[in-house]
Amino acid sequence: MGIGILWVLMAAIMLGFYALPSKYIKNYAIENTWGIFWVLAMFVVPVIAAFALVNGLLDTYSQVSSSLFITILFLSILWGIGNLLWGISISKIGMALDFSLLIGVGTLSGSILPFFMGSADQLNTPRGMVILGGIFIIMIGIIANGKAGLLREKFENSDKDQSNTDSNKMRNGIIICVIGSICAAGFNLSYHVADNLGHIGQISQDQFGNAPWVARIAVMLPSFIGSGIATVLYFSSQLTKNKSWRNFKTPESSKNFGLLLIMALVYCTSLIIYGLGAYELGPLGTSVGFAIFQTGCIMVANLLGFFTSEWNNAGSLSKNWLFSGLFIMSIGIIVVAYGNAIS
Numbered sequence: 001m002g003i004g005i006l007w008v009l010m011a012a013i014m015l016g017f018y019a020l021p022s023k024y025i026k027n028y029a030i031e032n033t034w035g036i037f038w039v040l041a042m043f044v045v046p047v048i049a050a051f052a053l054v055n056g057l058l059d060t061y062s063q064v065s066s067s068l069f070i071t072i073l074f075l076s077i078l079w080g081i082g083n084l085l086w087g088i089s090i091s092k093i094g095m096a097l098d099f100s101l102l103i104g105v106g107t108l109s110g111s112i113l114p115f116f117m118g119s120a121d122q123l124n125t126p127r128g129m130v131i132l133g134g135i136f137i138i139m140i141g142i143i144a145n146g147k148a149g150l151l152r153e154k155f156e157n158s159d160k161d162q163s164n165t166d167s168n169k170m171r172n173g174i175i176i177c178v179i180g181s182i183c184a185a186g187f188n189l190s191y192h193v194a195d196n197l198g199h200i201g202q203i204s205q206d207q208f209g210n211a212p213w214v215a216r217i218a219v220m221l222p223s224f225i226g227s228g229i230a231t232v233l234y235f236s237s238q239l240t241k242n243k244s245w246r247n248f249k250t251p252e253s254s255k256n257f258g259l260l261l262i263m264a265l266v267y268c269t270s271l272i273i274y275g276l277g278a279y280e281l282g283p284l285g286t287s288v289g290f291a292i293f294q295t296g297c298i299m300v301a302n303l304l305g306f307f308t309s310e311w312n313n314a315g316s317l318s319k320n321w322l323f324s325g326l327f328i329m330s331i332g333i334i335v336v337a338y339g340n341a342i343s
Helices: 002-017 020-024 030-053 057-061 066-093 095-116 126-156 167-184 186-197 200-208 212-241 245-249 253-280 285-307 316-341
Strands: none
Touching: 002 253, 002 285, 020 253, 030 212, 030 253, 057 200, 057 212, 066 167, 066 186, 066 212, 095 126, 095 167, 095 186, 095 285, 126 285, 126 316, 167 186, 186 200, 186 212, 186 253, 186 285, 200 212, 212 253, 245 253, 253 285, 285 316
16 A cells, blocks of 8 residues: 555656646747647557557457446546646636646545445445545645635735726636536546456456556556547647647747657656556555545645745745645545555
8 A cells, every 4th residue: 555655646746747848848839839748648658658568458458348438438538628627717717726626626526436436335434434534634635725825816916906807707717617627537537447347457467467557558548548539629729720830830849849748758657657556555546546646746736836936925824824735635645545554
């Protein structure tokens, strides 16, 4: 279990860093940057890795029912839609509230729903109750973290003109973000269906001798494909709408492509490592692992922001809420881990 938690935390750290190279991309519009990224991260990197590393990939898939693949595809498309809705809602409600809603609602739905997909009998056990208690402690920490972000935005924008604030815009933004957060949990649910219900990882390991981490590639490949369909279609339409295709002809394109490839490799690797951690955590790994994974992501993101001076002008009250939230989330991780250790 300790190894599983370490894998999940490592995945969270990597996911917190994956977008760093995007700061050095030049002369690309948003749709150029993220359109290429999603092509690489959802199609090119995972497909090449799967066919290069996984023994008996197609034979493994042939033993899984088509209805299960349809379920995986549906959930992974929801994942892609969720990412898009989250990005859209940022402009309406701001990064702090948006990120807190995304992580909070996503953690709640992505951690609890797997209980009802093959593990409902665990809910009334001491183990299940302690894990659920830990998840709700994490939720309290996330709420405190969101409060810190809102106070920070309010403090930093206190001297700015707020005449354009629109309550309808805020309400619509919150609705879009919540829907997007629920959809984004499709990532964890599609993995749960593929591994716990479809047993793709077990088939890949037992029948074809793949190592556990290699088998995770086979488990996640259908999810990558489904999410990629949603995101790539959206960014292709944006490239056409904004006439941004010509940006790919700029002299910086080779360097930009290299940076985006690094981002895609780190992103895919982090999700594969998460899958390995969830596998090591046992039957409830997708519930326990996802709660730790999401919590680790928000902790890494906030600590990175703190050490890169993003919180310098935030005020003491917002910093107190920030550290209180991080402390509470740490307690929640310990409780979740303890619950998973109960036999």
